[in-house]
Amino acid sequence: MVNVNNQLLKNECVFTPPSSVHASSFSSIRKQFPAIKENTGTIFFDNAATTQKPQQVIDAMNSFYMQYCVNANRAAYSLSSKLHQQVEITRATIARLINGEATDIAFTSGATDSLNLVALAWGLHNLNDRDEVMLCLEDHQSAILPWINLKLHLNLFGKHIEIVHFPIHYSGIYDRKSICEKITPRTRLVAMTHIHNLYGLEWDGKDLAEIRAQLPDDTLISLDVSQSIGHTVVDTDQLAVDFISFSGHKMFAANGIGVLWVNPKIREKLYPARIGSKSSVTIVDGEMKIDRSTLAGILECGTLNLPAIYSLKSAVEFIESIGMKNIETHVSYLTRFLYEKLRVIPTIEFAPGVNNYNCAKGFGIISFRFSGISSSDMAQYLDQRGVQVRSGDHCLATKHSEEADYIRVSLHIYNTEEEIDLFVKFLEQVLSWQDL
Ligand SMILES: Cc1ncc(COP(=O)(O)O)c(C=O)c1O
Structure with missing residues (x-):
């Protein structure tokens, strides 16, 4: 700097x-x-740390606990299926917000969780010896530490990846020239942030497209939109990236809910990072078969944060109403x-x-x-x-x-x-x- x-x-x-x-x-x-x-x-x-909640979001959470406090998609009774429908309606609502498809959206516990999933569900399975991940050390810890952690994990299995750093220009935006100079044929992923949490400037669709044009064809871009969601349009078409991560609590929803959107073109490269009840896998002859027809099938498992999902739908409706x-x-x-x-x-x-x-x-x-x-x-x-x-x-x-x-x-x-x-x-x- x-x-x-x-x-x-x-x-x-x-x-x-x-x-x-x-x-x-x-x-x-x-x-x-x-x-x-x-x-x-x-x-x-x-507000960059978290936002306050409008009454309608608080009401949505309350209504979950007062009227729908069952588990979703588990039992034969109607309330359980009704709740499951609400989860899918929320998924479709988020898809509408970011101009994506519901099948490409997984619920997580927050942006940090989403960013870790990118490293573990994609990186762990797709990075090879000497592959390079580019990131900026002046970004939020949640956007960079998952890659450093992954490097340690891969070391345990004898794989050595490189973490290549690019700086922020003194103006407060990434230094485009430096990024371009550091791209090599081994660059497999570039991690970036849409709006910086301290400097507050936007790295927009045009900037991303310019970087994308310099990258090898199969190199992916992971974008942390934690500070832009609820502030400006986040459009999967305009941004042309492969992963988008954000938290609900920074866009008027409750704590403990986040979103990971993954470009459907690379869904087949992902593997579950954690697994359990409601994972879309079957065991055949001791082998795990993964149903990759939706992102949720690969990445979601266990009981979801249902009241927070309820709040997320209401938060999007609130944003849309303004x-x-x-x-x-x-x-x-x-x-x-x-x-x-x-x-x-x-x-x-x-x-x-x-x-x-x-x-x-x-x-x-x-x-x-x-x-x-x-x-x-x-x-x-x-x-x-x-x-x-x-x-x-x-x-x-x-x-x-x-x-x-x-x-x-x-x-x-x-x-x-x-x-x-x-x-x-x-x-x-x-x-x-x-x-x-
Ligand atoms: C840019 C950025 N990325 C990631 C995060 C992590 O968000 P969370 O703590 O909700 O997981 C934050 C939180 O401040 C952030 O500002």
């Missing part, structure tokens, strides 16, 4: 998301979140609003991201710090005033905590200009104490 002079780059910034939104319709959306409505005095600016484009426009507007307030604070030092890049859109994430005060101390001061922001290592595996110790603000649809004004006022208060 190259260190940059903030001042210089501030002048270069052409961050121009839309400057008007339908503020009134968003204030009615805010009212649908009980935790926001009830916690008057609290400002929740940690419209993804409207969410994107509103959050982009708030990002700009925040950025304009922050950039005039003299001692601010921005992390790569909207400050440094010639970006037209913001996805709610801005990270920064101040000289003379640790970000964790600042986060604690803010907490005393009811503002919740993230500080610390931001789950980046290779960062020394001091280096990565930025304050990260991450916004979503229920945040407001008033909250941002108050937040900036609190920041300035704390900074003014330094002058005393």
Whole structure:
């Protein structure tokens, strides 16, 4: 990572998301979140960690426990089959959200679980000696550690794969040139993130297509969309990747549910990473035969997180009722609003991201710090005033905590200009104490 002079780059910034939104319709959306409505005095600016839940999602979870609390697809009674139908309706709902097919979707326990499954269900069975997996060490741990873990697993069986690193450009987006230079005929998979959890910039369909064009024909791309799902369109056609992973709890659904989408062209290369009840396998003469007609058949087993699946369907319906484009426009507007307030604070030092890049859109994430005060101390001061922001290592595996110790603000649809004004006022208060 190259260190940059903030001042210089501030002048270069052409961050121009839309400057008007339908503020009134968003204030009615805010009212649908009980935790926001009830916690008057609290400002929740940690939406990249998890989102608050709208009433309809809470109601969906409650209705599971009050009306449908049976296991799905196990018994002859009707409620069990009805619940099974709900699971499949949710699968179809997710397929609609990402413009995919239900047969290509498996439920997991979250993005971390999905990303581990890519390594274990595909990597373990398809990587050979000297094959290379490319990834960026500045990405979230959940996107990179599964590959390092897989390398250790394969070592046990005498196979040695290479993990090849590519950097993030100082602007906050992957360094395309460096990626292209590192591609070799042995590159088998490139792991990337759609929107970075600290820098907040998007590696979009065009960027992906350019990288794809440089890769050997059978090289796969795994995309972590944890920070983009619920913020912008995630379209399996436009993204042209092979694996897509995300969590429900970052898109208004409950904890403990995630999604893995796999390109049907490579389904036959996958094997179960764990197995048990409801796995679509049969044992014939001691051999395991896998039914690969759906991804769920290969990857799902045991009792699924049914209440969370219920909540996921409701969360997608909630997003659809607002419209993804409207969410994107509103959050982009708030990002700009925040950025304009922050950039005039003299001692601010921005992390790569909207400050440094010639970006037209913001996805709610801005990270920064101040000289003379640790970000964790600042986060604690803010907490005393009811503002919740993230500080610390931001789950980046290779960062020394001091280096990565930025304050990260991450916004979503229920945040407001008033909250941002108050937040900036609190920041300035704390900074003014330094002058005393
Ligand atoms: C980019 C990214 N990937 C993966 C994850 C892991 O998500 P989860 O903890 O829900 O599995 C996160 C969580 O913050 C993230 O931001």
